Amino acid sequence: MPQQWSLLPAGLKQGQNEVLIRVIPNHIYTSGIGEIFIGNSSDINPLYERIWFKKRGVQIYTLIFELVLTILALLIWIFRPQEKAFGWYSICTFLWIIYLGKNLLLEPLMFLDAATMARINSIIFLLFAWTSCLYAWRFANKAYRSFEKLCWGMLVLGILLIILAPEKYLIYLLDASFIVGFSTYMINCLTFPIIAFKSKRIDAILLGGMMILIYFPLGIHDGWYMFKGDAILWSPYATPFTTIILVVIFALRLTDSLKHVELFNETLKTTIAETKAELLESIGKTHQLELKNAKLNERIQLAHDLHDGLGGSLVRSMSLVEQQKEKLNKDQVLSMLKHLRDDLRQIIDTSSCLNARYPENPIIWLAPIRHRFCQLFDELDIYITWNLPEKWLFDVDISDCFAYQRVIEEALTNVVKHSYATEVYISLKFDSNGVLRLYIIDNGVGFNINAVEQAGLSVGMRSIKSRMNKIQANFKISSESRKTELCITKKYLT
Template sequence: MLERKKSINLNTFYYAFSFFLFLLFLLNPQLSKATVPTTTQNCQTNIHSVQIVQSDANNPSQIKAQTWENVDRLPDYWDKRWKGYHSSAWYKVLWTQKCPFNIQEPVTLTISHINMAGEIYLNDEFLWKDQSLVEPLSRSWHNPRYWILPSSSLKQGQNTLWIRVVGTPTQKSGLGPVHLGEHTQIMDIYKQAVLEKRSLPSLNLFVNLIVGLFCLIVWLFIRSEYAFKWFGFVTILWLIYSYLVLRSDPLLSLTSTTIDRFSVITFSIYASVGCIAAWRFAKSTFPKAEKILLFFCIFSTIIILFVPIQYLPTTLNLVFLIGVIIFILKCLTYPYIAYKSKLKEAYFLSLQYLFFFPIAINDAIYMLTLKGQILSPYTAPISTITVGLVLAYRLSNNAKSIAQFNKTLEQSVIQAKDELSVSLNNQHQLALENVKLQERIHFSHDLHDGLGGSISRSLILLEKYDHIEKDQMLSILKLLRNDLRQTIDFGSSQESQIPATPILWAAHIRHRFVMIFEEMEISSKWDIIPQWQSTPSTLQCLTLARVAEEALNNIVKHSQATEVKVSLYEAQQKLILEIEDNGIGFIPHEVEAGLHVGLHSMQQRVSRLNGQFEINSKSGQTILKVSLPFTA
């Protein structure tokens, strides 16, 4: 039942999560908004030339007269133009604005990205700069910006835009596309750039966060779902990598090269762990391949952390490229793995990986060259659809499993009830047989101790006299009849009346044996307490009576005693019977080994009432002591 509750709770979470992701992409305005550029109605803005020069100057006036190099198009990266140069450079953008009637209008400027940080001057006047132009650098390579250039700062005719770019050794340093023009038109370009470089990646980051948390929650609920644990770790790694790429402000005083080291390490681990997660999802393991991936992660991490700075760019690109190859191989081989696993959930995941294959190649080229357009932010809906299909399939399977479980449980309950009924009937029959057997045993003990004792005493009397009178014979027969009636009517039943006093309890025993003792010249002493201090039960009275009769009968038959003492008293919340004689005695354990019926019967009677049965015997003295607790 516990597993069933867990499954029901997870199903509810599946429904809520799937509905949330559906609304997220259905209602997100960034994804549904179309950008339609507009054209200016009044002024015409044209960029005539873009030039670049190496310089560490802090402003345009400090730039020494050098030879400027023409830039054919933007974006521009100087890694091929100046190999090994990673300091800073100035871009000079010459542009004109022609307005009718010589009326100057504000111009809007947007720059797609600056790699890695920069500052801007307009006609030698400061316009803007990044938060930090020295290490730790700001990171503007995925951060589009726009400015409204006031008409008071513009010149009629040619204007100059000075853009300083501070580069890093580990990234392609340079300047992204620059657009100048009427505000509405430029804002459309800016919004499109923000959508591609900030909004969609941020949304992708958020969706992956939700999916990762979901996977970890599923794993916490069902620890056997190891694939969800691995996917949770993969998502966390992707979140860290994306965060390092998208962050624009300095991070914990880390230099740009340090951040790039950690980002590539994270990507290499992400690619390797992603393979393991996908394999686990298909219920497959590849020990050799997993060891190779583990070695790659450890080796690449050590190399990236300790490689000298002059070899760092090549090392980062190589490790990143290997990570991409690992991801691509996973995408290409997973359909076969899914086919071998025969799991429909794995089929959904394999379709997603086939879709990701060309996107991974495109984005790898973009990250290495910073040319083109990154496509991975657009994959969030695909990931969400895949997750939805997997969840829907698992919901269906869980519902079927629950239905089958209920059916099996119902059948098992019916079968268990039938088996229990049969078992109870068998136990009832055994109990009845046991009760009958116990009654027979008790009845046989009563016959032995009661009627058997009477017969033994009668035989002793008959052996004593050669001629028995009719009255004596009738008396013997009546005594036998009375003992038989007592055995049949009362036996060991608790419905018999308790004697009012101990003396009345001992009266019939005393009457039977005194006559025999006198005939056999045995003196007897009866030390009986006059009143009950604590009232015994009927069964206790009957048990003591049977024990007394059997013990006295044994004295008559075997002891050759001349003196007998019978005592009944109470001590320590116990009713105690003691019978002592001065006969020849016997060895108790030898008698017990000989299966003496009378002795065994006495012990059984006392044991049933949680009492104590003791015999101490030697030549000239035998003491039998029975103690019955009143709490019994």
């Protein structure tokens, strides 16, 4: 026998707008707030648990799966910023989590009314639909710059309309925004497989297949019920399967990146080996060229030494022979030959004893040159003055000493050959700041320095410049009638 219940709204007395319901146990009734199940608790509890799982439990499990994928993609993007596909995927999935999470709310959020929540949900859904396109395109390594800028502009405009729209037009705007977002998502599910196939990437093709075979059918069903406001969705049931497929896609994407890195490393290793071989070959050729240059420089240096040393001795000997009015006797000829032998020995010593220690003081160092030229200058009535310090104030390399000797010999030889001088002044000074200064001055007829250099006639001057450049010393020469001055300076460490 059915029981009769009386449902009386609050604030009304008996008999006023009273609603009578005949209750039949274990029967389902439909009212304005949904289905009503009435029966014994033992019968209702299993039904309640099934409905709770269907309405809330499945969505909770879905959000857990989605959250795991979001965190995984976000971490990959943080550690590899160049993998922008994972960054956009994490943003897209996080927006979907927020959008679905509203169905689990039992109470409204603080300070937010129903209209504000509807605006927020609409904006989140639009962002989700757009970012689903971006992450899919990035998985295929595609970027449509101009089109994306246009879509961003339209999205910002739509969000502003949703925020600023009056409430009397809000319901129409929310429906329109849902249709736009849903259409964007579905069009992407249809078009992305084509983009993925053209990209020839396995991970993109797999994602495209999942979109067309899973997301698109589920989207049609869930989109219809979401538009009606019903929470019966099929996509949560597919989440475990799509999660496995997405993990495989992630693994393929990372594996492909690692393959590119390994291929780059292998190519780099091969390139380094080839470059090393080319470098060794180049070093070998460079070494051969250096040997040839060294031999050539030695020959040039030997030619300069012969010119400055032995050549100067020959000039002195010729000058002595010319000055002699009588025939030379045996001892005189032998003396000249000994001088030539000594000069030749000095040339040999210069080439083989560059690591030798210089003499104990400048006077002893220049004594052989003074001896040879003073005898000749006496015969030629040339007065020579030597101004030399009694000791070294700082260390001078033996190679520098030989270079200075050659400069002095060449300068004095030129005095004998060309200057017609009657006085010669030679000075060697050591400044307290570590500068060596060598002066050679004569009162000869002088010469045009520029003309001689342009004509290339002075082998001696070129030899002096070459020697001074080799030891990094400064060389200056000035000449006029009655005064020709040669100055050499070099800075040494004190």
